[in-house]
Amino acid sequence: ATPATPTGEPIGIGVVGPMTGWATVYGENVVQGVQLALDEVGGKYKDRPIKLYIEDTKAEVEVMVTKLDSLKQRDKVNIIIGPSLGHEGDAAPGWAKKNLDVLMMPGYAAPQDMTMRDRTPNIIRAGWTADQVIFNFGQFVAKDLKYKKVIVVGQDYAYPWGQAAGFKRGFLENGGQEVKTIWHPVEMLDFSSMMGQLQTMAKDYDAVMYNGGGAQVIAFWKQWEQYGMGKLYPQLLGGANIPDVPILTEVSESFEGLYSSMHYADGMDLPANKKFKEDFQKKFNKQADAIALQGYDTMKVILKGLEATEGKTEDIAALEKAILAVKVTDSPRGHFYFDEYGQAVQDIYIKQVKKVDGKLANVVVKTYKDVTQFGPYESIKDKYMSMPPDGRDYPSGNLSEYTADITKYLGQSYVDDLKKNGGWK
């Protein structure tokens, strides 16, 4: 009989993500994170070299599906890291459900339904969901910053919708009064007109949260500064991606003070983080960020899974089981483990941009422990899932409409509890 694990045979792992075009960072950095994690183990598991198959999705889902097919059919890969973008993530479960013999671990993609309403056992995410990292930010803005009315300006697509939804829940259930959303096309040419609008709204609203990513942040920030918006509003609030490391290296010092939240902050004071950042800088000659970290952590989880199954990548079900049982304690972002849906349960950090050693960095100002993808709804997750998925205008940002909606789905008692406690416990 042939041995189940032929020694010396390479283990193939696919990585898909955008490697060219406007979204290059989201693919490239994941790959680099993965490579760094592999370096730490000498590029192999026991005596089996780990071979990476890197495929470009060009940020297009049809291409992604083709690349997934070729990884599986041509390269005979059983484990795939990726995808990294929201719309890719939305389409991925469709493919995963048809290919149950492949384990998929999203790189940086954050749609919550990947591991919630669209769940399939072969998707396990060591990363984040758009809502998970921001529920508490809403709470923080309402309770700690004490803002009542906030404008959320965002890119018009699923990931910012998810963030806005999570934020609305946290904010409106903890004393906030209104969240006004302004959606702009994913690629907005110029924000100066929007500044004019924000100027006139300044008398009615307390703060602005920008809820986009990448180049748009820079374009937004540029006009924000040009128009002297800092005089009309307090410091900007940001969606999770706003103060990404690549952005911090570009913007000026007046960016200081911006609040946001995520499951990682580059300025975190953990030895593992220090080492990660140093190693990354040394290897790739650029600063590490959350995207790279995601690749890094995911690869490490896979390695742990391999250890538990002794390298049997053929039996995906066993590997999945092993990975779900993994508890990571030494990640640069702290610790995390998986819920039964395959989503990481982790600490969420409220971070603020501050100057550290003369450079802007995200520093943790508050930590919420062991947040699941359901956040405060962990105990009533079935009710939560019965609500419609996040949308452009769902849930509503108007307090009374919002309350009516949660009364309908979560019950009167839930609303009463909120009132009684003045928010979440």
Added chain:
Amino acid sequence: MTKEGKPALTVRSLSKSFGGVKAIDNVSLTLDAGCSRVLIGPNGAGKTTLFNLITGEIPMDEGEIYLFGVDISQAKIQKRSELGLTRTYQISNLFKELTVEENLYLSLKDKQWNSQGDFSSLWTSWMKSYKRVQRIEEVLASVGLEGKRQTLVSSLAHGEQRQLELGMAISSNPRIIFFDEPMAGLSPNERVFMGKLIRKLAAEKIILVIEHDMDFALSLTDDVTVLDHGRVIAEGRPEEIKSNPEVKKIYKLG
């Protein structure tokens, strides 16, 4: 001169100006069935413009046009063509990147073709139809392009293109043909040859010819119209024309 007496083409007080220039100024003209006519006049007199107006390629400012009794003043070009009107162009307007043969196929509009409409022939390998092939060969022979059947029009010499231009006009068996300087660009030899062809057509059909070559023009027909500055300045038989003082003046005839 009237042979049958029924007018085939009637143009009444036609006018057209381009910007400030009156290219055609109140022109009236009748062409009787079975008759042919020559149109002469100095450069820029408005001869080509008159053709363009009658074929409908440019819209007129004022006037009326009747073709075989039908009012076509505002009709589409297609309609005019259906009534049996064809023309040649002074500046060749051929299908340059098609072969000589293909050019002729396109201009062959026999009955069958029209009654079937544009799409029924979608699947038929109609080019090979015996009748059509024969007709193409006839036309090629009559304009002297036998050897050039498969040649791309863009690699024909200028004179050869002029020959094809004529072939295009006659192949569809029209009832009335307008020739715009058919002899231009032809060598003396070809002139003789094509002259015969046009003379034959003049006898069979109704033709209207613009020509600077007087000898040839007057050998075609006895009906002459002289145009100058957009106006008809004389009409009649060659002798009458030659003795007309205005014509004398512009042609500097003794």
Added chain:
Amino acid sequence: MFLSTFFNGLTLAALLFIMAIGLNLSFGLLRVVNLSHGAFYLFGGYIGLSVLKSTGHWWLGVLCGALVAGGIAAIEEIFFLRRVRGKSTLETLITLSMAIIISDLIVVIWGGNPKMIAIPKALKGFVSLFTVNVPIYNLFLLTFACVIGLGLWLLINKTKMGMIIRAGVDNFEMVSALGINIRLVFTLVFSLAGFMAGMAGVIGGTFLMVAPGEDWRILTYTLLIIIIGGMGSFGGTIIGSIIIGLIFSFGSVYVPQFSLFLMFAPVALTLVIRPKGLFGRTL
């Protein structure tokens, strides 16, 4: 708010105008559907950024960005476009290939992260005009566009150059037969277009940002302008820029969700009614 939106629309129009007038040089005059114009823009922008970072001189950055983009355009013209002159399909494909190559080179050289070009000190801040705050940089952009526009207008309409170019497009060989080195003229014009794009890249990159993908985005808007204004029409480019600039700024204030639709619908309508754009020349 109406007034400020209006001003912002004009500013955007000014930036787009600098792009569009360059594209219209190659498009309207040389009849080359130059899809690499956006790539010239972005490449110029990145060059400007690098120069600024290493020397600290913004103006030097503008100049270098423009020169490098112009140089690439010249190379594209001399080595590729020239050989397929007049075959519009091939010209288009060449410019498309160049655009792809340059886009990818940008990622290789500068990486995939978006970058910001700092506004030079002298142009920072804002002034109050008719009750609205107008950033100085916006005023600068407007002035700059006017200067460029005037210069080009003089070049095209008041020198023999314009005539030569138009004639060259109509019949390349016949112009050579008149004793004019039309190849050189075309190379110069194409490089000038590249030069303008590179310059717009630095100036626009400072106004917006530079990031992979910007090339196509800017190109699309620029194309819209030329389509609406009419190819080869100078006045059309001005009007087109203003229309697009205003639609964009008002759209993004009043109906941001439909701003894209608002952008394309009027252009499509214009083309259906006037297939050659508002001021397109009938050729």
Added chain:
Amino acid sequence: MGEAILKINNLNSYYGKSHVLQEVSLTVNSLERVAVLGRNGMGKSTLLKSILRLQDIKVEGDVLFKGETLNQAKTYEIAKKGIAYVPQGWLLFPSLSVEEHLLVAYRPGKSKAKEWNPERIFELFPEIAARRKVSGTKLSGGEQQILAIGRALVSNPEILLMDEPSEGISTMVIDRVIDLCHQLTEQGISILIVEQNLELALRVAQRVYVLVNGRIVYEGTAEDFRADKESQHQFLGV
């Protein structure tokens, strides 16, 4: 008669594989008017195009202009040396007005007084003077021919190559063109003319060449050829 201004030795021209001109040798002396005759498709236009290196014609053999070889020169260099061309089919520019056609081609002559400039063309041909602002290709056929001749003249060439200048123009204008040709040689411009109109050709030219199937089959003075009815019949089918 001065020495040769244009000399062609053993010229062979090909369109792709088709060998159109074969061993053509021809001379135009300074201040001479020479005509090339031949039936349609014999290679007359190809000859002029070969001198100017137009189109994708493969040319072998020598072309000398004032003793200087043109073999390596580009079209615009050749034209700049003082060769002007009136093409068959006129090749006007749709986007240029009549006036612009003349302006774009204008190159100042050696003496201001005798040079051809747009104004002088307009004086000579009032029929196009009235249409200055109109696009060149909107003119009537004959007017276009006139404009094409004018465009060639304003470059103040030393030799003028004309390809069937009589096409499209009326008899009165033909007379003027013939006069013009005589006047030009007096002013120092030599002429090489390709013509179908035998009458015109013989009135203009001092010497004629006849092309048949790409070869020169006859060379002689115009008077001789006028008298030689047999050659006329044999080569031109008159």
Added chain:
Amino acid sequence: MRKNYKLWALIISILLLAAIPLVVDQFFITMLIRIMYFGLLSVAFTFLAGQLGLFSLMVPVFMGISAYTIAILESKEILLFPYSVLVALGIILAFAALAGFLVNRSKEVYFLMLTLVLGQLVWAIVLQWVSLTKGTNGISGIEVPHLWGLGQGSNVGFYYYTLAVFSLVVLGLTAIMRSSFGLKLRGIRESESRMIMLGYNVALLKWAAFMISSFIAGLAGIFYVYYSGLINPDSISLNSANQVMIASIFGGVNSIIGAILGTGIIKTLEIVLSGSTQRYLLIIGILFLVVIMFAPKGVIDIMERVMNKLWKGSPYDKRR
């Protein structure tokens, strides 16, 4: 036989394609299916470009419309398989009829531009009409219909369905191009004014050609949505239109086979190169330049030249 050697070559290649699943693995078949549905797009493009000389940048839009129709109908469970496809085809024809009417007067670059803008307009609508199309996310999870031979695990069945339609389209178009209809279109390409003078209904002919092209693109959409299981605004973006144009010109814009060849080569390269280098766009870009420089008529031209060398006397037709 000799005169029709291209037709025979075509039929033989189709037969060969039909035999392929017997010898190759799943992945190869996946690739072929993909090449075929993208190939249909290039064919649709080439038909207009080659016959009429009109470059349409809205070819992918028609693919998108049929794919979206099916996706919306099926994901909202309004209509299921055979009916959804029928409705999609109907909608395609309706859209094509309208668009064909709108673009009818445009020519040359102006046609290219108008189709670009109309394409972008549809793209903008799809992107921003979120309640219907789900915006940038697109619609995913569309199931392959339960037909004979189609099922989980193997894509051979799907391959044969695609091949059947693909071959029909290619043969049909070849027939159209050889028919009088094709010649008339080429006549319009060369001189519209003369065609009108000859009495043809030029507007109708152009419109019909546009309908045919759009219908083919619509067919591609059906295979696209069922095979990939999703549809997303990216598929109808300007970039997709560019890709179709590139593939067609690369292969040879005057020949259907050329267009398919171009698509095949590019899609294959994408897969092969992108696995080994991240800079494959650079390589592909350079490759285009090289091909254009040495074979301006596209890859098909190289093929034909080689064929000509190998098989002396084959009627290599330098006309097209």
